[in-house]
Amino acid sequence: MQKASITDIAEITGLSITTVSRVLNGKAEQYRIGKKSQQKIEAVAKELNYVPNHQAANLRSGKSGTIALIIPSLKNPYFANIASKINAEIRKYGYITIIGDSDENEDIEEMQLQQFMSRNIEGLIIAPCGKSHEQIEQIFNQGLPIVCIDRYFENLDIPYVATDNYDGAYGATKYLIENGHTEITCIQGVQNSTPNKMRVKGFTDALNNFNITNYNIVGDDFTVQNGYLETKLLLQQNKRPTAIFALSNTIAMGAISAMKDENVKIPDDISLITFDDHPFLDYLATPLSCIAQPVNDISKMAVKFLFARINKEESQIDQVLLKPSFKFKESIRRIN
Amino acid sequence: MQKASITDIAEITGLSITTVSRVLNGKAEQYRIGKKSQQKIEAVAKELNYVPNHQAANLRSGKSGTIALIIPSLKNPYFANIASKINAEIRKYGYITIIGDSDENEDIEEMQLQQFMSRNIEGLIIAPCGKSHEQIEQIFNQGLPIVCIDRYFENLDIPYVATDNYDGAYGATKYLIENGHTEITCIQGVQNSTPNKMRVKGFTDALNNFNITNYNIVGDDFTVQNGYLETKLLLQQNKRPTAIFALSNTIAMGAISAMKDENVKIPDDISLITFDDHPFLDYLATPLSCIAQPVNDISKMAVKFLFARINKEESQIDQVLLKPSFKFKESIRRIN
DNA sequence: AGATTTTGCACAAACGTTTGTACAAATTTA
């Protein structure tokens, strides 16, 4: 069973492919195609089970109807959620998403981007994993609409949507302080990533504003292992912190694991709070407090910004930080 | 900055587009293009930053270099992992993956499939969410290579790769029985899905083989809510089971939540085991025993089967069930 | 009834490739 083309329909109906194309694209009105012809065409199209060939159409029109989404890893539930949402949003515009998984590897990211470019993507949403922005900047300057999510480049014009990480870290730290914690250790992730930098800044600013100088920042990766090792080290010190602030839920898992090893109770011995929400957090031994990122809003807004660019709408603001929300639970103990 | 085409290169080098095309496709040898011409073409291509236009190439060659992957939901970490792995595997073949998220909705699944078809996909990997297989079967019969994962149709020829759910359920149930449990309730998911049916069968067969007739199967959805509600009901009965077998980790989460509500301790009061592994399971109040599906193997094998079909290799077997592995942890108490 | 407008449609080029075939020029062979 061969696929039917517009040409087949033209032959059967005795009309030209031009007419068929126009009817099938809903431009019948515009080009004043007669009612009868329309009906005939639609009937035959249905009968032949006609499916348009996007490739051909796109070749001619110069469009691909494809948006690329590049994220560090689908295995990370935070990004999986974003991908799911973005995928759905993009479909609403009649576009298709191709997803690239850079695995936190800058080289892979670059290769994927290159590959996607040859697919004539019309837009790109990316959570850049690297510090370098040359390639992205170049592509952006060539005119490809791009929106960064989660991570972004502060000094460039590239639109972005991300969580206000500073605000989240500041609020969480403030909450800890208000609950009497003065000895807080922050376990951070990849140091030169924007979110990490902002979180650390929120953390230190909050402490400074409360005149607390006795804090500690350790770690260097958004992984379970990093959380585990750093916590292990912490627990071996003479003076343990009263609270740990994990900058991702992977780090928090590592911390929990290490504390379990050492039989340290949360929150009795040490309080814990983490960035990133996750359905499972409520089912842990102690429900884990977190700073929840507005995943849905980020996704929606990123797609919105992207299509504003694609449709060349006069974009006003397209660099925004969205406020996170706080979920304080039993994992934080009130001291005194 | 306009994109350079093969034609531009032809003009600059003074060679024909035929020659350029052949060189750029690595067919220089085959068509005996001279060394100098090759070098000239490659130099110019690099200089112009030439990126091939897949659409045009694919239009002509009838290929799209695109594989569609349709799964129920990226939000489900089980499928997110599969998607991540499959995406990576497919890229190794130089193909691109477009991902569809059916949200467990048969209509959406159908629409997406339709949409993907018009993109001239060369293959499809799908975890079908519906019971009906008409559309998929039709497409398969039209010659599109398809591989089902996770869920499949028993009586059709469509290749599939899935977990041996029967084996998993049987093994888990046997383990419970061997630990002295005789009153086990199974909370199931979507009843007419293949995995669910096989799991239930494994469960009942195990019990029957041990001459245990006192069991209970409840529930009807792979959701947290289902797990929660069914467990709530269970706990209100006079006689509570000694163990609960959750057929997905979402169900297990709901069960844990309900037990927490009622202050029922795991495993002291009730033991719990679930299908599907997840990194978080170890960090729960009580590390949760699970039947882990071989996600990586499923993904790899599915892609392998798919490309065997695409490349028209004589495929021997392409319907397989892979054995799960068991992770028995503290959530199961030994009785007596 | 002739002029004007509207209606309905078709022609043909173009999008950027791939590919079967053809054919000179250069080289080798007899």
Added chain:
DNA sequence: TAAATTTGTACAAACGTTTGTGCAAAATCT
């Protein structure tokens, strides 16, 4: 040195659409 072979390349069609334009026929107006 003529014939045969090899080498290097080009022509042109095709893939399935979209779209600017053109042009009869029908309808309306004067």
